[in-house]
Amino acid sequence: MSNTEKKCCCGGNDGKHFAQLDEILVKYQGVKGALIPVLQEAQNAYGYLPKDVVKRIAEKMNIPASQIYGVATFYAQFHLNPRGRNIIRVCQGTACHVRGAKAVLKAIEDQLQIAAGQTTPDLQFTIETVACIGACGLAPVMMINDDTHGRLTPAIVPEILKKYS
Amino acid sequence: MEMVNITIDGKKIQVPKTATVLEAAQSAGITVPTLCYHPELRPEGACRVCMVEVEGARSLVASCVYPVNEGMVVRTSTAAVRDARKTVVELLLANHPQDCLSCQRNLNCELQTIAADLGIRKIRFEGEKKHYPLDANNPSLVRDQDKCILCGRCIRACSERQGVHVYSFVNRGFNTTVSPAFNEGLEEAPCTFCGQCASVCPTAAIVEKDDTAAVWAALSDPKKHVVVQTAPAVRVALGEALGMGPGSIVTGKMVAALRRLGFDRVFDTDFSADLTILEEGNELIERLSHNGKLPMITSCSPGWVNFIEILYPDLLDHLSTAKSPQQMFGALVKTYYAEKTGIDPKDIVSVSIMPCTAKKAEAVRPEMKSSGYQDVDFVLTTRELGRMIREAGLDFEKLAKEEFDAPLGISTGAGVIFGATGGVMEAALRTVAEVVTGKPLDCIDFHGVRGLTGIKEAEVELGDLKVKVAVAHTLANARMLLDKIRAGEADYQFIEVMACPGGCIGGGGQPVPVCADIRQKRVDAIYDCDQCSTLRKSHDNPAVKELYDTWLGKPLGEKSHKLLHTHYHPQERG
Ligand code: SF4
Ligand code: SF4
Ligand code: SF4
Ligand code: FES
Numbered sequence: 001m002s003n004t005e006k007k008c009c010c011g012g013n014d015g016k017h018f019a020q021l022d023e024i025l026v027k028y029q030g031v032k033g034a035l036i037p038v039l040q041e042a043q044n045a046y047g048y049l050p051k052d053v054v055k056r057i058a059e060k061m062n063i064p065a066s067q068i069y070g071v072a073t074f075y076a077q078f079h080l081n082p083r084g085r086n087i088i089r090v091c092q093g094t095a096c097h098v099r100g101a102k103a104v105l106k107a108i109e110d111q112l113q114i115a116a117g118q119t120t121p122d123l124q125f126t127i128e129t130v131a132c133i134g135a136c137g138l139a140p141v142m143m144i145n146d147d148t149h150g151r152l153t154p155a156i157v158p159e160i161l162k163k164y165s
Numbered sequence: 166m167e168m169v170n171i172t173i174d175g176k177k178i179q180v181p182k183t184a185t186v187l188e189a190a191q192s193a194g195i196t197v198p199t200l201c202y203h204p205e206l207r208p209e210g211a212c213r214v215c216m217v218e219v220e221g222a223r224s225l226v227a228s229c230v231y232p233v234n235e236g237m238v239v240r241t242s243t244a245a246v247r248d249a250r251k252t253v254v255e256l257l258l259a260n261h262p263q264d265c266l267s268c269q270r271n272l273n274c275e276l277q278t279i280a281a282d283l284g285i286r287k288i289r290f291e292g293e294k295k296h297y298p299l300d301a302n303n304p305s306l307v308r309d310q311d312k313c314i315l316c317g318r319c320i321r322a323c324s325e326r327q328g329v330h331v332y333s334f335v336n337r338g339f340n341t342t343v344s345p346a347f348n349e350g351l352e353e354a355p356c357t358f359c360g361q362c363a364s365v366c367p368t369a370a371i372v373e374k375d376d377t378a379a380v381w382a383a384l385s386d387p388k389k390h391v392v393v394q395t396a397p398a399v400r401v402a403l404g405e406a407l408g409m410g411p412g413s414i415v416t417g418k419m420v421a422a423l424r425r426l427g428f429d430r431v432f433d434t435d436f437s438a439d440l441t442i443l444e445e446g447n448e449l450i451e452r453l454s455h456n457g458k459l460p461m462i463t464s465c466s467p468g469w470v471n472f473i474e475i476l477y478p479d480l481l482d483h484l485s486t487a488k489s490p491q492q493m494f495g496a497l498v499k500t501y502y503a504e505k506t507g508i509d510p511k512d513i514v515s516v517s518i519m520p521c522t523a524k525k526a527e528a529v530r531p532e533m534k535s536s537g538y539q540d541v542d543f544v545l546t547t548r549e550l551g552r553m554i555r556e557a558g559l560d561f562e563k564l565a566k567e568e569f570d571a572p573l574g575i576s577t578g579a580g581v582i583f584g585a586t587g588g589v590m591e592a593a594l595r596t597v598a599e600v601v602t603g604k605p606l607d608c609i610d611f612h613g614v615r616g617l618t619g620i621k622e623a624e625v626e627l628g629d630l631k632v633k634v635a636v637a638h639t640l641a642n643a644r645m646l647l648d649k650i651r652a653g654e655a656d657y658q659f660i661e662v663m664a665c666p667g668g669c670i671g672g673g674g675q676p677v678p679v680c681a682d683i684r685q686k687r688v689d690a691i692y693d694c695d696q697c698s699t700l701r702k703s704h705d706n707p708a709v710k711e712l713y714d715t716w717l718g719k720p721l722g723e724k725s726h727k728l729l730h731t732h733y734h735p736q737e738r739g
Contacts, residue, residue, distance in 0.1 A: 051347055058346075064330030066354075069346035073336045080347070 020045040021053055025060045035063060035071060039078060048079040084119045084126035086164045089143045093132030096140040100153075104140050105129065107154035111161055124165055171237040186228035187215055190241055197241055198250060198279045200257075200367055201316035202229040204680055205666075206325055209317050214253050214279065217241045225249050251283050257314050259290040268312075268369050273677065275367035276314060297342065302350045304529050305358035305374055305522040310342050313370035319343060319362035326666065328641035329472070331356045343370075355475045355738045357640065359468030359664045360522030360546075360673015373522050373546045373674055377553050380543050383514040384427040391514045392430040392502070393423055394494045394573070397438060397584030398520040398669035399547045401690035405676040405683070406551025407561040412686030414694060417566020422554050423518075424567060432573040434517065435580030437494035438592070440712070441465060442579060442703035444729050445487040445589075446596045447720040449659055453630065458482045460635075460650065460657040463589050465489040467527035468664030468673070470733065472640050477647045478735030483660075486730040490583065491517050491524055492533050494573070495540030496728040501716055502573060503536075510536060516543045518550050520584070520672030523664065535728045546674025575708035578698030585691045586638035586668035587614035587621060590661040594625055594634075595702045602628040609701055615692070617667055617685065620645065622657075638663045638671075 024041045028034035038057060043049050049072055058065040072078040090105045105127075109115055112125050119126040135141045138150025149160055167182040173193050180189040185208070190197050201212040210230035217228045220238035225246060228239075240246065258280060265271050300308035320332040320343060331354045335344045345354035363371040383391050404413035423431045445463065452461050464470055464484045473480060488496070494517070499510035517524065527533065528541040545553070554561055569575070579595055582588030591611045598606050613623035614634065619642040622635045635657045637643045643662045649655040665671045670687035671679060695701060703709065717724050 054346070064324070064333070065346040066330050066333040066344075069344075070333030070335050074334075 095136035101140040107157040169235040173239040206321040270369035303352040304526045318365040322365045357468040357471040358523040393428045411683040421564040421567040435576030437490040438580035438583040439703035439706040468523035474736045496535040499536035522673040572708040578695035578701035579703040
């Protein structure tokens, strides 16, 4: 509850934590409708939108934190949790679904011990689900970063993940 | 005002040019069902249940946001309209728990009423239902998002009326919810527990935390001596929860009902409201004469105290250190009253009936243990008391009036007006004026501080002393005064703030639905109670005099300090 200002994912608050954010905020000072670009630039700077960053944006731009949170959760491009070095996108589209995408997702979740939408504590992997990645011929399919992996079975999941850890 | 002519269901009427179709229909005595619309909040046009047919329009229109224009022809109940409304409600119900029989809002729910009015017998849609954990980690309110129909009224009430901005729409599509930032619980968000969101919520998605079970248990425990205090605003609203009209004064029936429920003593918070006036009034005189922090601001509304602790902690010195009447009462029950009656305070269960959800949180503040025990054990809202009376099967309207018990049930008209905005100020002025001048006032009605204007200002002469006062109700109005103080532009000496619209009579624990009209009737009833009192000044209360003479000493004395005053601390939240 308290002391959230002092916590951050990038190694303690040495007072410089907000330096980048403050530059962004100065740049957009007085600009109308600047919330979205500020959030975009803040996410570029921090990799995601940490709570203390959102709170500081709220304070400096005089916009309620609840409203910023509403905007940040509305657009898929914004992330409120730290993201892993490897982003796994597991397709749950119709073609993949009928070919067992649920079981594949479950295998990945079990292997990494996190749920879809979450990131491993060592920040190695983030699991996301997507509606269709346009590779239905290879169903069930997933992407890890820019690589496509198709014709998946729960059994081959560990082998694939090994390549990225 | 410029008027236009329209025809609505064949009836020709004139309405202001700025009216919406919904307002036009209402003025013609036609009921159009609504859900996201609330007469006191900005219309949003989200739910579409208010659809009507407008001749020439390509599709049905949402009447709550559709403006009238000259010559318009409206039909509010064609087959197409009725069918479209049904579809909307069926879609809502398809994603709703539909457990009305065991729901806290059963028989007092707008969604349920609309479903009944529209004659819904079958829900043609089936689909996944949302499921979220309850938000129940605070003492005041419970949020059940499964029952939320995303009407957005709570968002608007919290932002527009209270200026706190706790909620917004979060996520999108099927996953849309109404939540505080970061999906935190209300206790982590900057929520004041005022309950105004619960007051406007059409369903059971935001309700008061129900503490009736604990009170029933105490009442049936023969070893416990259970006493109850009732806040001023309860007596002018409880009737609404039991089938009586708004503005009914039910003091005597309420006392009778509480005795039937099994309370051993039925006391009145009005007594400690009088006591509050003596402490707070003397504190004001002290601050005025000894260069104390001014303006002094009242501290009896716990939603307001939370607000200033969370959002304006730099101004905490302005708050009167006097406890609220509820907490003064609590501190005295387990000390003064226990001593006088020889009852061991550990066997006393102290219950209060309040118009307020924030009072539940106030009672469990760690510093509210001046008696050595938790001073107030359980706080029930007016709505909860209404439910207990129904559960006990009492025919409320037929109950014969009874009187409060002495001595903590003796009070004056100054105590009862605490229930309306401006009342604490007026009660204080009645006492402070006479203490300062040593002479009785010619007129004790301070009309300048009464009424439902958002912020009232007045200048009062107290002997040679001219005092400028302000009165604010709703937190959005309070914020304006605080910003003035911060900017150094406030030249007031004394400010009263109540968190809720109209003061406690519009509290977050009062019967719903409520609107400006109903609040006005409750206010009128409060001043009627005052007018009918034989004693109308707190310092004339004989029981309060006796308390000081035989036990407490003098206002602001040592014992008062220990039992009747408190301190505040900044709250770091969301
Ligand atoms: S919120 Fe209303 S409609 Fe929903 S279960 Fe409760 S009473 Fe029924
Ligand atoms: S209780 Fe009051 S402050 Fe809290 S969310 Fe509801 S309206 Fe806002
Ligand atoms: S919680 Fe109640 S008021 Fe708020 S959006 Fe849901 S149904 Fe409407
Ligand atoms: S009441 Fe008109 S759109 Fe909801």
